[in-house]
Amino acid sequence: MVTRSLAAITTGNEKFVIDEVSVDDPKSDEVLVAIKAAGLCHTDYDSMSWKQNLVMGHEGAGIVIKAGKKVKHVKEGDHVILNWAVPCGHCFQCVSGNEHLCENNSFVLAGNRGFGKGHAHRNGTLYKGKPIARSFNIGTLSEYTLVKSAAVVSISKTIPFPSASIVGCGVMTGFGSVINAARVQPSKSVVVLGCGGVGLNVIQGARIAGANPIIGIDTRETSLAMATKMGATHTLLAKTGDNELAHTVDEVKSLTNGRGADYAFECTARPTLGEAPLRLIRHGGMGIQVSGIEQKITFDMQLFEWDKIYLNPLYGKCRPQIDFSKIIDYYEHKKLFLDELVTKTYPLTKLNKAFEDMLSGKNAKGVIVFK
Ligand SMILES: [Zn+2]
Ligand SMILES: [Zn+2]
Known part of the structure; x- marks a missing residue:
């Protein structure tokens, strides 16, 4: 089955459009996530000048809609935070404790610019009938995203999505x-x-x-x-x-x-x-x-x-399963503030305004929310 999803798409020429993409069902180690909130940071703005088509967004939280057969650590209905540095768990860097520098899964831009020598991910995402990459392999400014299961960490259902959505970049870093x-x-x-x-x-x-x-x-x-x-x-x-x-x-x-x-x-x-x-x-x-x-x-x-x-x-040497759990634990014990960092939320259609407010320094964090 294919899921239709509204997404912020940049063509890499300093602009973006809100348009529909189609997203495949998950294969064995993938999950389909309905994004509920996506934090914005300057990297999202910068991604409009990366000279390639991209589904934008690299911070987010949502609900697992479908999980592939081999996925064990999350299941349908789980609330999750997305993580943009997806560890493979067995390369030189992953086994050296540097999951954030994974040599297999690191995000790579067209022309091999980017953060590692990683491979292009299958992401099952089509725009106007052609495959399109997702920012940092997760592309969270989209109603739905298909990601490797190692890109999600499950959290308690009591945590508001906007607060959870900012963990996987600004807070972690x-x-x-x-x-x-x-x-x-x-x-x-x-x-x-x-x-x-x-x-x-x-x-x-x-x-x-x-x-x-x-x-x-x-x-x-x-x-x-x-x-x-x-x-x-x-x-x-x-x-x-x-x-x-x-x-x-x-x-x-x-x-x-x-x-x-x-x-x-x-x-x-x-x-x-x-x-x-x-x-x-x-x-x-x-x-x-x-x-x-x-x-x-x-x-x-x-x-x-x-x-x-x-x-x-x-990325604060992120080991997602360990560090996100630690951050959420501090949050639940009121030692680390997340709700207070979310200055304002916006619907996806107001992404331009959200960028404007970010660039003028109005927000600690602006967050795009989805229904
Ligand atoms: Zn690795
Ligand atoms: Zn960021």
């Missing part, structure tokens, strides 16, 4: 960068540069790790107010365009025994701030670039003096 990548320890000082969707989850991760102080930096007062809600012990208002952070560096030092922070997380996606974490940390401290800057940056090597480490983790 922020939380995981602190807990899995930097492995922040109690009482360590943490600076978070950029308090948007990802930065707020770095703050939550730092609070859960027991860091202190946790210093949030942003150019918007509203973002700093959210930072405080998520657990920042101090906030600093930065000036737009002040890339060397002259005042901010001094203020951070005065809050960290004059040395600089143990950890600084860059969450702004601005190439001009790529070196900023190194300015904010002490000798032997760690800078972590979380926002996915990919442009060429010139570094003054003196910024590494002395003994500084600069990490560039992908």
Whole structure:
């Protein structure tokens, strides 16, 4: 049987349309999911310039409609979160504990650009009679999606879909960068540069790790107010365009025994701030670039003096079954906030408005909801 599904489709020329695709029934290790909510992040906006046809969206939560014969960990009717880095479980990276870097399933764009040497997934999705790829193999801005079963993690039916939908990117990336990548320890000082969707989850991760102080930096007062809600012990208002952070560096030092922070997380996606974490940390401290800057940056090597480490983790080193369960457990014990991060929901037909609000910085997270 074929399921008809309304979806946001980009042709890779900076535009998208809302149109119908058809989705196949699942084969042995696949599941058909009815998407109920899909979180938006800047990557979705960027995906419109990837110069290929795509069903957009890479964060989502929904209900399993059908499961293939070999699928064991979820069944029809289960509520699930989707995960965009789908582990195969047996390649070099998966068995080395780097499921997020899977060599078989990583998402690859046309022309072999992308995140790994993975293979094109069968996704059983047709647009105007031709196969179409799904963003990160999951394409969540669509009423239905067909994915490998390793792309879904089941959750309790009591969790609202919009809150669940943001776990599989922004929350995981922020939380995981602190807990899995930097492995922040109690009482360590943490600076978070950029308090948007990802930065707020770095703050939550730092609070859960027991860091202190946790210093949030942003150019918007509203973002700093959210930072405080998520657990920042101090906030600093930065000036737009002040890339060397002259005042901010001094203020951070005065809050960290004059040395600089143990950890600084860059969450702004601005190439001009790529070196900023190194300015904010002490000798032997760690800078972590979380926002996915990919442009060429010139570094003054003196910024590494002395003994500084600069990490560039992908997706908070996500192991979906372990980490999503951990995040949901913290959420259920009211230690990690999700509902509060969903600023606004929109129907798929208002995707343009949702992008506008995201780009103007109005939302911690905007979420597209489906009936
Ligand atoms: Zn693998
Ligand atoms: Zn994302």
